[in-house]
Amino acid sequence: MANEQLREEVGGDENETGSSQTLSRNLNNPQTQEPLLQLPSLNDCEKYQQTTDVLDLMGPIIGMSPDKKAESPGVVGERTGLRGVCGTLPEAECAASPLATSLDRSSSSGDEELTNLNWLHENLLQNFTLGGPEAQSSPSPLFDIEGTNGASVISSATAHAGESVKSKPPFSFSLLIYMAIEQSPSKSLPVKDIYGWILEHFPYFSSAPTGWKNSVRHNLSLNKCFRKVERSLGKVNGKGSLWCVDPEYRPNLIQALKKQHFPTAHSFCTPPASPPSAFSPARHLFLQGCSLKESDIDAATAMMLLNSAPGHHSDPCDPDSPIDLSRPDSVLVSSDPKQDHNYSSSSFQRCSSRSSSSSSSSLSSLDEAGCESGQGRRAGSEGFHSDEDSEEERNPRLPSLPVRRPLTVKCPLPVKRARHECKPELDEELKEAAGSLLHLAGIRSGLDLSKRTAKSKKPEKHRK
């Protein structure tokens, strides 16, 4: 039940050829069957391959090939990369996305300005298709990150990485979980699949002591960002629940991701060679599962942002909309380092707090559809605290998920309407995304990487 509804919500049946068909649906205008996104030519892709590595960065996270999915034990092969872009967005809105149109323009304009935002957007969205049929059909290495050619990319990166492959990822468990969940088409994963995703993307854990699984579960249980969704009728295999990201905390997680601290340098991160040099290290991000530069995480962040913003128009009232970049209080990127660790900024709550009328989030829908989690949220202590933790929220046994969180800012508009009303703000979203992309491109001032120290520098184990 839960699964079915989740799948319905994300816009497609995951079965059958699932990925490709769903991707087609997401890519094509349902009315005209015209492609919503003009995919660049192969030549373009190859050109980009020569000039940037950012796609390599995005690949494993955003659009791993279905083949890879199948290989992954934990990650059920029911995701498509593009889902992340338009998965929860009505196709019509995807079609109306200024981003899509701008991409059309840019992809045909032949603009080779490396710092051109269109180019960046194009690159990113190209990469968003990595997991889709285009990825499968395209012989371009860009679209075959993990396929035949991708293997070489990976091996190449691994060769560069050396020991770093076994380095601890610079992400916190909550972020790992978040990424795993966000990468799932249904935006929810069982613990096992979360394990699988982490293992797949961060080989470090494959050789790490199993304690990390405990940590994952610990995070899921304690971190308020994650919510448990009963599989209920949909349970086909095994025990356990599905876990999803609480939409209310999604911005927090994204900010956390954006602000994640990283090791500043790693031996394998070879100096960039091509013009968009700042992209170069990004190649290794999720292939290494470690050793990121801050620009790398910005890339990841940009991915996440784009994953949920342009084209995937956020409805400020729709918790299902990952983030509304147009809202200044949504993806709040504070310059205050103190806030970097304070994910509980009330503005987040304001922006993303679900209204009772906007409980159309995947989770809320699930909840309303009868798959009551029955667990509400526990009194999370780890992760992202809400300033508005009410007594109700602290009561882990209150089953009223949809109204679990007190409302602070109401969205006066019904979901559907609000979506339309927000469209003029897409420019702002694009600007936001552009900012992230500029970060991604290394066009940022004063990378104070030196300020940041590796969180994972402490030796594994042996601590106690």
Add this chain to the structure above:
DNA sequence: CGACGGCTAAACACTG
């Protein structure tokens, strides 16, 4: 120095 975030370990209960 304290608060806080994060990680790890452990214990326990529940469930398939």
Add this chain to the structure above:
DNA sequence: TCAGTGTTTAGCCGTC
């Protein structure tokens, strides 16, 4: 019975 899952507690470390 067992393994997986979920929860809780405790302690430690690093950062601010």
